[in-house]
Amino acid sequence: MATSLPQPVQRLIDTLSRLPGIGPKMAARLAIHLLSRPARERTELTDALTALSLEVHTCPRCGYLSTGELCDICTDTSRTRSICVVQGPLDVVALERSGSFRGLYHVLGGVLSPLDGIGPEELRIASLVTRVQELLADTNSGAVEVLLATNPSLEGEATALYIQRALANLENDQLSITRIARGLPVGSDIEYADPATLTRALEGRSNL
Numbered sequence: 347m348a349t350s351l352p353q354p355v356q357r358l359i360d361t362l363s364r365l366p367g368i369g370p371k372m373a374a375r376l377a378i379h380l381l382s383r384p385a386r387e388r389t390e391l392t393d394a395l396t397a398l399s400l401e402v403h404t405c406p407r408c409g410y411l412s413t414g415e416l417c418d419i420c421t422d423t424s425r426t427r428s429i430c431v432v433q434g435p436l437d438v439v440a441l442e443r444s445g446s447f448r449g450l451y452h453v454l455g456g457v458l459s460p461l462d463g464i465g466p467e468e469l470r471i472a473s474l475v476t477r478v479q480e481l482l483a484d485t486n487s488g489a490v491e492v493l494l495a496t497n498p499s500l501e502g503e504a505t506a507l508y509i510q511r512a513l514a515n516l517e518n519d520q521l522s523i524t525r526i527a528r529g530l531p532v533g534s535d536i537e538y539a540d541p542a543t544l545t546r547a548l549e550g551r552s553n554l
């Protein structure tokens with residue numbers, strides 16, 4: 347019988363293997379590396395994971411990450427009534443870093459991808475429509491802009507088109523729907539874009 351690793355080690359390897367971009371070999375190397383480090387470093391990792399579970403949740407309004415009831419962006423009253431629609435939380439971080447957008451966000455949690463079984467119900471699209479309706483109904487808020495900033499990929503474009511149609515059904519002339527400009531190369535990720543490229547893309551946004 348072949349020698350196998352002790353069960354706790356194998357369990358860690360199996361867990362790490364489920365992370366994106368980490369195969370079984372990399373998972374095994376990480377596990378052995380962690381075992382070779384002082385116990386204090388493993389405790390730091392455990393504590394960080396525990397805090398993640400206990401303290402961080404998804405903002406019920408926008409889908410960004412939060413440690414309070416609503417996230418810091420939703421509770422920031424100095425922001426404009428533009429809603430920038432993005433795929434994931436790291437897109438928010440990248441756009442905030444660019445400093446070119448001072449509105450609100452809506453994090454979809456992905457893009458439409460029928461082959462992967464991701465339809466509109468799997469994304470925060472219905473809650474976006476409701477949120478826009480509520481903003482439009484608020485007589486104090488005036489015009490509302492929805493800026494579609496999904497990645498310039500096939501799925502990102504299809505998702506932007508789907509949302510554009512869903513919002514167009516609201517038939518409200520106070521609502522403008524814009525799409526981030528093609529300052530970003532096709533196939534790139536907003537998450538990795540540099541601030542200058544993001545600024546150009548934001549400045550060049552167009553009406554849909």
Ligand SMILES: [Zn+2]
Nearest residue numbers: 405408417420
């Ligand atoms: Zn929020």
